Amino acid sequence: MDRLPPSSVEIREVTKRFGEVTAVDEVSLDVRKGELFSLLGPSGCGKTTLLRMVGGLETPSAGTIRIGGSDVTRVPPHRRPAHMVFQEYALFPHLTVAENVAFGLRYKTDVPRATHGEKVEEALALVRLTGLEKRLPRQLSGGQRQRVALARALVLEPQVLLLDEPLAALDPQLREDVQVELKHLQRTLGITFLFVTHDREEALGLSDRVAVMRQGRVEQVGTPAEIFERPATRFVAEFLGAANFFPAEAAGVASGGSFLVRPEKLRLCAERSKDSGMSAIPVTIEERIYQGIGTTWIVRGGRGERFVVWEQNAASALDEPPVFHPGGPAFLCWNPRHAVWMKEEGA
């Protein structure tokens, strides 16, 4: 453990109640220094509330939050070394780009006023907005506004940058570019990023580690590969992608749970594999969905269970017509190494 970088944000048994509703329920998390950490979950899971508590915009009902080792649980937002990029960016509409970026500088007593102009320039260069200093927010595109919001927070050199669904308001095409840019920025600056998203691909693609949240609680914390390949709960498994569950009884192993195998790890075979190491069950093909880069097969097991198989179209579908046809028989094969045992929830 002592090899790990020190904690940047420590969240200890934090609870937030709004009246009767518990938005965040005894959550404990450690975000390491220089890490890009995502809070992933469906809307209403408490991820934004948790982020706002780290930023000081909400006060926890119970628990403590430490940033860089010091307790900030009751510290107002303007005295915290954490700055936020808001979902809709919250740029000041009456101020120019340069004035927006300079907004927080005057409160930093350690930054002499004479250097403010220079700092603003640097920050704008960092997000590639040089030359737009005099524009008003309403004269910018969505992507540019987002970069202003980033520059406005980064110019203050926060220990932690909080990002509340920063990509949600962008066009899908732009989103990918900004993801790459964010990751690059985070790596160059070495600042801890705490990132809130409901988009699993965003979380998987950007993060060093992810906390999957559900109903105010953390279901699992891990690297993107860990949460995808070894989900701790059925919820995590399903939230991160399509999932097939094979009841344990069907596999004849045990009971009280099921095996998870993701669609891309399943294969359709014409006959039961001779390799005894592979698992296989007979199925009937129900549907074939051609998607260009891949093909999705919907198949039914002996008791009518529905499974999804995803196959990459490594060869052109024109050269190799499909071997299987709807209504026909096949075997569903997989390597048992890719099956994840999931205990029945509540059992």
Added chain:
Amino acid sequence: MRARKDRRAWILLLPTWLVLGAFFLAPLVLTLGLSFRQRGVYGGLKPIADLGDYIASEAFLSNYARSLDGIYLGIGWRSVWMAVLTTVLTLAIGYPVAYALALHAPRRWKDLLLGFVVVPFWTSFLIRTYAWMFLRRTEGLVNRLLLGAGVVDRPLEILYTELAVMIGLVYGELPFMILPLYASLEKLDRTLLEAAADLGAGRASVFRRVTVPLTAPGIAAGIVLVFIPSLGQFVVSDLLGGARSMLLGNLIQNQFAVARNHPFGAALAFELMAAVLLLLLAYALYMKRKGEEVLL
């Protein structure tokens, strides 16, 4: 096609023009004409013997010349001063009220609280001003309470003073300040306040650098809505100020109702209106520059 459409628009606008013409433009022109005449011996108008002579002798400007006398300038100055003070006080009282209403009042209480701001409009302003008189007379409710509680040993002079006029004006104009302020504060995006706090601004700083600039259009509208009626006010100063505090409004009213010098009254009224128009023009230009809708 185009021409016909234009003509149709004109026909549709005709009622508007008729109403405006009959009840606004025509009286205005009559008043302007009146302001160039002179008072007859028994009130009424002095007949003009020779129009050429009348204009050449500059007699038609005599009313305007008279309005520049020290005594009238004094009244004008005091009126402006009272209007400025009223505006400043209503702003100082109205802003916190509108702020609390728009940003802090619980949702289900909001409409009711806003209703309380509007409720006074259900009663005639004249009646409400009389009510103030009854409250503040020497043997009025306020003095009786104060005497009864032993706070004072003789009745306070809170009627027929400048202070009484001031209180009456502020009371009467307050809703006109609160409502536009509330409208612009309600529109204010709260995440901007959070963003400012997150960037290091304390409460006072957030207010000064974000809240005030973003509600400036509401402030401007409130100032215009309060300042203009206060400038021409005569009911409040008449009832609560007695004979001692004459304002521009009283002066004009006096010329028509008491002194029976209609031409002089018309000239004063025109001067007041010119001042108000200039102010409105400045306001419209300001709003246009801000890219905001002109609310009046």
